[in-house]
Amino acid sequence: xxxxxxxxxxxxxxxxxxxxxxxxxxxxxxxxxxxxxxxxxxxxxxxxxxxxxxxxxxxxxxxxxxxxxxxxxxxxxxxxxxxxxxxxxxxxxxxxxxxxxxxxxxxxxxxxxxxxxxxxxxxxxxxxxxxxxxxxxxxxxxxxxxxxxxxxxxxxxxxxxxxxxxxxxxxxxxxxxxxxxxxxxxxxxxxxxxxxxxxxxxxxxxxxxxxxxxxxxxxxxxxxxxxxxxxxxxxxxxxxxxxxxxxxxxxxxxxxxxxxxxxxxxxxxxxxxxxxxxxxxxxxxxxxxxxxxxxxxxxxxxxxxxxxxxxxxxxxxxxxxxxxxxxxxxxxxxxxxxxxxxxxxxxxxxxxxxxxxxxxxxxxxxxxxxxxxxxxxxxxxxxxxxxxxxxxxxxxxxxxxxxxxxxxxxxxxx
Amino acid sequence: xxxxxxxxxxxxxxxxxxxxxxxxxxxxxxxxxxxxxxxxxxxxxxxxxxxxxxxxxxxxxxxxxxxxxxxxxxxxxxxxxxxxxxxxxxxxxxxxxxxxxxxxxxxxxxx
Numbered sequence: 068x069x070x071x072x073x074x075x076x077x078x079x080x081x082x083x084x085x086x087x088x089x090x091x092x093x094x095x096x097x098x099x100x101x102x103x104x105x106x107x108x109x110x111x112x113x114x115x116x117x118x119x120x121x122x123x124x125x126x127x128x129x130x131x132x133x134x135x136x137x138x139x140x141x142x143x144x145x146x147x148x149x150x151x152x153x154x155x156x157x158x159x160x161x162x163x164x165x166x167x168x169x170x171x172x173x174x175x176x177x178x179x180x181x182x183x184x185x186x187x188x189x190x191x192x193x194x195x196x197x198x199x200x201x202x203x204x205x206x207x208x209x210x211x212x213x214x215x216x217x218x219x220x221x222x223x224x225x226x227x228x229x230x231x232x233x234x235x236x237x238x239x240x241x242x243x244x245x246x247x248x249x250x251x252x253x254x255x256x257x258x259x260x261x262x263x264x265x266x267x268x269x270x271x272x273x274x275x276x277x278x279x280x281x282x283x284x285x286x287x288x289x290x291x292x293x294x295x296x297x298x299x300x301x302x303x304x305x306x307x308x309x310x311x312x313x314x315x316x317x318x319x320x321x322x323x324x325x326x327x328x329x330x331x332x333x334x335x336x337x338x339x340x341x342x343x344x345x346x347x348x349x350x351x352x353x354x355x356x357x358x359x360x361x362x363x364x365x366x367x368x369x370x371x372x373x374x375x376x377x378x379x380x381x382x383x384x385x386x387x388x389x390x391x392x393x394x395x396x397x398x399x400x401x402x403x404x405x406x407x408x409x410x411x412x413x414x415x416x417x418x419x420x421x422x423x424x425x426x427x428x429x430x431x432x433x434x435x436x437x438x439x440x441x442x443x444x445x446x447x448x449x450x451x452x453x454x455x456x457x458x459x460x461x462x463x464x465x466x467x468x469x470x471x472x473x474x475x476x477x478x479x480x481x
Numbered sequence: 482x483x484x485x486x487x488x489x490x491x492x493x494x495x496x497x498x499x500x501x502x503x504x505x506x507x508x509x510x511x512x513x514x515x516x517x518x519x520x521x522x523x524x525x526x527x528x529x530x531x532x533x534x535x536x537x538x539x540x541x542x543x544x545x546x547x548x549x550x551x552x553x554x555x556x557x558x559x560x561x562x563x564x565x566x567x568x569x570x571x572x573x574x575x576x577x578x579x580x581x582x583x584x585x586x587x588x589x590x591x592x
Contacts, residue, residue, distance in 0.1 A: 115526050115528060116526050117526055117542065118490070121489050127524070129526055129540060132570065132588055132589075135570065135590065213528060213538065213540065214536070214538065215537070215538075216530075216537050216538050241525075241552065241556050242527075242556070259492055260485045260494075261485060261486065261487040261492040264484075264487055268485075269549065367490070
C-alpha cells in the first residue's frame with residue numbers, strides 16, 4: 068500500500084471537482100484530485116450540445132468546451148491529479164483509492180465530495196413487462212451516440228421530459244432516428260422551456276403530458292410500448308392505453324446524487340435532495356468533509372455547479388486554517404418548497420446563498436424567508452417552476468443566531 | 482407569433498408582429514426574435530469520424546447558426562466528413578457546410 072498525505076482531497080474530476088480544486092488551489096491549499104475515468108470533465112464530455120457557460124463566460128459553449136476551460140487550468144496549475152483512480156474506502160481524514168500502481172492510502176486534512184449523480188433506471192419506476200434489448204437511460208444512449216458512434220435504435224419513445232430526454236430527442240432525430248413521442252408523467256415538463264422549443268417543437272415531436280409507459284413489448288428486442296394517460300394521483304386511467312411501435316425506449320426519469328461514499332462517512336443525509344445536509348460553507352455533518360455539485364443536489368445548469376464548488380472550496384480552506392466547531396440554525400422548507408440547500412446555517416459574517424425549488428408550478432410566486440415569525444426578506448417573481456432552482460441572498464446582517472429559518476412560497480398555482 | 486426564446490436558459494415568451502417585439506428581457510432576445518420571425522437559425526452540434534486517435538468521434542459545431550430548414554442537409558454533409566488527429570478545438574473540418582457558407586469546427590482538442 069502506498070501512503071501519502073494531502074491538505075485537501077477532492078473526489079471527482081467533473082465540473083464540481085475541478086471548480087473546487089482550482090478555487091482551493093488559488094486560495095493556497097495543496098490539492099489532490101481523484102477521478103475514476105481516464106479523462107477529466109465528467110459527464111460534460113458526452114454533452115456535445117451548446118448551452119453551457121452563459122452565466123460564467125457569457126457565451127454558449129458545448130459541454131466539452133466548458134470542461135476544457137477548467138481542464139487546461141487544472142493541468143497547468145499546482146493541483147495533483149490522479150485519473151483512472153477509484154476511491155474504495157473513505158473515513159474522516161482518510162481516503163483509500165485504487166489505480167494501476169496499487170492501493171493508495173491518503174491522509175487528508177479536508178475532503179470535498181464531488182462525485183456527481185447517476186440516472187434513475189427502469190427499476191426505479193417499475194415498468195412492467197419483459198426485458199428486451201432497446202431500453203436505455205437517456206445518458207447511456209447519449210454516450211453510445213456521441214462517444215462511441217453507435218445508434219441504439221431507429222424508432223424511439225422517450226419517457227420523461229427532463230433536459231437530457233429533450234436533448235436526446237433532438238440528437239436522435241438529427242442522426243436519422245424517428246422519435247415518436249416524449250411522454251411525461253407530470254402535467255408539466257421538467258425541462259427548460261427553450262429545450263422544449265428547440266429540441267421538440269423544431270422537429271414536430273409530440274410532448275404527451277400526464278402520460279406514462281405501462282407496458283413494454285417484445286422478447287429479444289423491444290417491439291413497442293403501451294402508453295396510458297394518468298389521473299391526478301398519477302395512476303394510469305383504464306381505457307386510455309394506446310400501443311406505440313418502437314425499437315428504442317429512453318428513460319429520462321430523474322437523477323440521484325451518487326452518495327455511496329457518503330454512507331461510509333456516516334453523513335447526515337437529506338431525503339429530499341438525496342444528498343448530505345450542509346451549512347452555507349457546504350460543510351457536512353462530519354467535520355472536515357464538504358460536498359458540492361450534483362452529489363449534493365441535482366442542479367439545472369453546470370454554471371451553478373461551478374459557483375457552488377467555489378463556495379465549498381472557500382469553506383474547506385477556511386476550515387483548514389481555523390477549525391471552529393459548528394453551531395447551527397436549521398433552515399426548514401415551508402409551504403410549496405420541495406427542498407433547500409443549505410439545510411442549516413452556521414452563524415458567521417458574510418451573506419448566505421439559499422438555493423431551493425418549488426413543489427408545483429406557481430405564478431406570482433412570493434418567497435418569504437422568516438425566523439420566529441419575523442420576515443427577514445421576501446421576493447416576488449412572475450413564475451416559478453420545479454425545474455428551475457431559485458436563489459436568494461440572505462445578508463449577514465439578517466442572519467439569526469438561534470431558532471430556525473423558514474422559507475415558504477405563496478402565490479397562485481398554475 | 483408567439484416564440485419561446487432559446488438565447489438563454491430563462492426561456493422568455495416573446496410575441497412578434499412585424500417589427501414589434503414584446504416579452505423579451507434583454508436586447509439579445511429581441512434580435513433573436515426578429516431573426517426567428519424572418520429566418521430562423523440554429524447552431525448545429527454533432528460528431529464527425531476521427532482517424533488516428535483513441536476516440537473514434539470528434540465533436541464539432543457550426544461556427545455560426547445555420548438556417549433551421551437546412552439542419553438535416555447539414556447533418557448529411559457532416560456525416561460524410563472525416564477529420565484526423567492531432568486536431569485543435571476551433572480548427573475547421575469543413576469551410577462551407579451544405580452550401581450555407583458556415584464553417585464546421587472542432588469542439589475538442591485531440592492529440
